[in-house]
Amino acid sequence: MKLTIRDVTKTYRNGVQALKNVSLTIPLGMYGLLGPNGAGKSTLMRTIATLQEPNQGSMMLDDMDVLREKDAMRRVLGYLPQEFGVYPNVSAEEMLNHFAVLKGISNSSERKEIIKALLQQTNLYEVRKKNLGSYSGGMKQRFGIAQALLGSPQIIIVDEPTAGLDPAERNRFHNLLSEIGENVIVILSTHIVEDVTDLCRNFAIINKGEVLLEGDPLQVIDSIRGCIWRKFILKSQLEAHQLEYDVISSRLYAGKTIIHVLSDVQPGAEFEAVAPDLEDVYFSKIHEAGKREKRLKKN
Structure with a gap:
């Protein structure tokens, strides 16, 4: 059925x-x-x-x-x-x-x-x-x-x-x-x-x-394996990082901000690779849709 x-x-x-x-x-x-x-x-x-x-x-x-x-x-x-x-x-x-x-x-x-x-x-x-x-x-x-x-x-x-x-x-x-x-x-x-x-x-x-x-959730998670990078930053640095990198999500942890960045290669020496999960897939797709909408509005 x-x-x-x-x-x-x-x-x-x-x-x-x-x-x-x-x-x-x-x-x-x-x-x-x-x-x-x-x-x-x-x-x-x-x-x-x-x-x-x-x-x-x-x-x-x-x-x-x-x-x-x-x-x-x-x-x-x-x-x-x-x-x-x-x-x-x-x-x-x-x-x-x-x-x-x-x-x-x-x-x-x-x-x-x-x-x-x-x-x-x-x-x-x-x-x-x-x-x-x-x-x-x-x-x-x-x-x-x-x-x-x-x-x-x-x-x-x-x-x-x-x-x-x-x-x-x-x-x-x-x-x-x-x-x-x-x-x-x-x-x-x-x-x-x-x-x-x-x-x-x-x-x-x-x-x-x-x-x-x-x-399939497992298959789509696997499709971005090796493309999710994490970095701890100060909250005041978030806007600058969003302008420079594809920041798909951010959250507070122990007084600092953790950002996840989507990239085929390591964005910088201070970034570490992390195993992706469905949340990363979800935020990456929402992020991509937002960028696409902005491009259409500019055109």
């Missing part, structure tokens, strides 16, 4: 072009959609979920035309949006029962068994009688996955699921997503690079509505 997206464009009425000829091939398993806030990730997720129409392009889930067969797509879709509200005074068990009815699971004994299994899978069974308003952020996200799994979907969309979670809840959520991703397509939309590194066999980087890169 795969989701094939071709030349999808979306421009809102205010003139903002959120998606620009987006083409992706999303296979079975965990697929990461990585990009900064405002990159167009949520617009693409809503379009896949049939919540809005693109201006042009096509989406096929195997032989199903997603944009024409919306009801069929919704029957095989599970969706956890970025803003997932819950009724605070209703228990998880009651809320899942309500969602199950809406999903068309009419047999009460069947619903009961399905809900029990989902609560166990998401590690919420012991707190199933508690009101959702008393849940922590991580528990609410796991409840969101439980409702998304109702009806045995073939494709699941999770939009920024780990933002704001503490490390323990983030690990629990990762383990849950990994388990789910063994049998269905799971699209993980996030701005957190580690989420993609930890979970996904395939991913894409999107920025300002455009796909900058698509591939």
Whole structure:
């Protein structure tokens, strides 16, 4: 099974072009959609979920035309949006029962068994009688996955699921997503690079509505091996280094600033080579896109 997206464009009425000829091939398993806030990730997720129409392009889930067969797509879709509200005074068990009815699971004994299994899978069974308003952020996200799994979907969309979670809840959520991703397509939309590194066999980087890169995380990391250089500098030196070198990222460490520079050769004797990671790939692509945009504006 795969989701094939071709030349999808979306421009809102205010003139903002959120998606620009987006083409992706999303296979079975965990697929990461990585990009900064405002990159167009949520617009693409809503379009896949049939919540809005693109201006042009096509989406096929195997032989199903997603944009024409919306009801069929919704029957095989599970969706956890970025803003997932819950009724605070209703228990998880009651809320899942309500969602199950809406999903068309009419047999009460069947619903009961399905809900029990989902609560166990998401590690919420012991707190199933508690009101959702008393849940922590991580528990609410796991409840969101439980409702998304109702009806045995073939494709699941999770939009920024780990933002704001503490490390323990983030690990629990990762383990849950990994388990789910063994049998269905799971699209993980996030701005957190580690989420993609930890979970996904395939991913894409999107920025300002455009796909900058698509591939296997390990392969794209290998493609810049030997090209990432590190240097410790004073914060006051950052601007000068940005003018002289291709500085793709900077961060504070022990009162100093660490910069990573993209270069085929050692930029200077004071630079040391470092093993690249997906964060370096991500920042290098965002940096390249920014330089390209500046050149176009000058022309």
